Amino acid sequence: MIRKVFRSAAVAFFSIIIMSCARDRKGEILPEAFSKQYKNTQNLLISLLEKKETKGETRYAVVNRIANNMLSVKDYPSLVHFLTNWVELHEDDSYNAYWLLMTAYAYLENEAEPIAEYYFERIINNYNDLIVQGKSIHFICLQHLIQISSSPANRISYFNQLISRFPNNVSTTELFYRLALEYEKEGEWNQAIRSYTQFLDQDDASTLQISGYPNAYLNAKQLIDFSNSSKDWTFETLDALVAAVKSGISSYNYKALDRYKSKVNFFAMSWRQVETDVNAQESFSMRSFMRGNRIRYSAELDPSSSPTEAYLRTTGWSNYVNVWYLYFRKVNFPADPEIHGRWEWAGIYFGEKL
Structure with missing residues (x-):
């Protein structure tokens, strides 16, 4: 008292x-x-x-x-x-x-x-x-x-109360997404994935516009798809990934290159496009572009590479677009400590850098 x-x-x-x-x-x-x-x-x-x-x-x-x-x-x-x-x-x-x-x-x-x-x-x-x-x-x-x-822990409580107590007064679809973001801030990755999954399960998830998050549906889908995948294409280090890709190109081993490509969210696009473009997500075999072509790669990674992403310039893929930049990035997936921080071949940029 x-x-x-x-x-x-x-x-x-x-x-x-x-x-x-x-x-x-x-x-x-x-x-x-x-x-x-x-x-x-x-x-x-x-x-x-x-x-x-x-x-x-x-x-x-x-x-x-x-x-x-x-x-x-x-x-x-x-x-x-x-x-x-x-x-x-x-x-x-x-x-x-x-x-x-x-x-x-x-x-x-x-x-x-x-x-x-x-x-x-x-x-x-x-x-x-x-x-x-x-x-x-x-x-x-x-x-x-x-x-x-401004407290993620408090906001988690508020969102959960709104969803459970007032589902008819709010957009539960939007709140599931915002709840997932707060769980991420708190490092509660299992809960974040659960909330993203609940968001995707809603009928209006793909059409709902969430203020401040124009690509909410695609971002959530990519994360959940990655979470549910085998992730067996990742490499422990960037050097190991680049060496494997170079070896595959040198030996024209398209099957190996297909294995090294990310099986989730892999993109192939021009420099003017963004990953969220509908036609940026590509699924194809390297075989179609290696047969009969003289493929070459630069000895070193592009100078614009950073500790979290890297570019390898290659040439000879086709007469239409001769130059491809292979894009590698460090995996950002704290939900799985064994995968977080590894490297993946995430996409291809067509043409010379802008």
């Missing part, structure tokens, strides 16, 4: 400081707050609230009117003090979740997101859901928390 009181006092003290700073940023309380009419109205309402016979819905209406009057004149410090004090003194009030929601809103209006987040969390964790004006208090809190929270 002492800990609870101390924590409440600490939050209240910090809240006053935040609200004072926020008031300087957002401007002064509206002049109407200092009018005689406003003060008289508020005093009458408070007098009514203090009467013993003011109970139930009448009490709710009076508290709500007092609070909304404060909101209307942007008297946020008074609003916060009034509502938090009310909640502390009236623990049995069934509308306390709503009063704390208004408190959180006041902090949002003053750009004090950390304090608002505290109150949204407090509502969800300590109060039963409440329907006010046809809206779920918990749903509103979760929506705001998703917007202001």
